[in-house]
Amino acid sequence: MIHPSEIRLDIHTHTLASGHAYGTIREMAESAKERGLSALGISEHAPGIPGTCDPIYYTNLRMAPHMLYGVEILYGCEANVLNDGTLSLDEKHINLVDYVIAGIHGRCYEDAGIEKNTENVISCMKHPRVFLVSHPDDDHTPLDYERLVAGAKAYHTALEVNNSSLLKQDKRLNCVENYKRMLRLCQEYRVPVIVSSDAHDPAYVGRFEESCELLNEVGFDKELVMNTSVKRFKAFIGM
Secondary structure (H helix, E strand, O other): OOOHHHOOEEOOEOOHHHOOOOOOHHHHHHHHHHOOOOEEEEEEEOOOOOOOOOOHHHHOHHHOOOEEOOEEEEEEEEEEEOOOOOEOOOHHHHOOOOEEEEEOOHHHOOOOOHHHHHHHHHHHHOOOOEEEEOOOOOOOOOOOHHHHHHHHHHOOOEEEEEHHHHHOOOOOOOHHHHHHHHHHHHHHHOOOEEEEOOEOOHHHOOOOHHHHHHHHHOOOOHHHEOOOOHHHHHHHHOO
16 A cells, blocks of 8 residues: 555646646645655746747756755756657757656657557667656547557556646546556566656645545555655666
């Protein structure tokens, strides 16, 4: 069993800089403190999402706060998986962030069918800075979970259990069923997962209740959850 309080850092969150989110870094950090988190990851959307930050944003992260309200702040990026199997952020800027999340987003990806979708995600997993695949749960862009989990194991990538997806199941086709299948495969093949809020507003930072309920429903081994400690997560990404 895993309780939401055992998740010590929330690495997939967005601020005003992503263009469709509603909090500042400080507001997100203050919320993280209130939720009892040890660390917070700010992972703005890469180019391709309307209204998101220009890549110059990532060049100045050394000046951004790395500790607020007693919460350690990490800086990542949620890069888009593109239809040619590449990421929507160039190498120069990828090298400026602590970690990269790769995810399919409908505004910059056209469904190519289950086999090609899976191939494109796995292609992005191969990048050494990609440590997480975001919200792999929506049959609007279906994935082959056997291949996805095998790819995650081969390329040292965690798969996300996205709490935001579970809060908006009406928009994520077969979300719960897909997560149950993915989690059973992750457990069988010992592939790690990361539980994230995908918060776009401070009120949702550190919200993991729905994700933990699902993990417990399938009897998932919490030893495979990589963000139960900051130290463990940092070791996973080589930080």
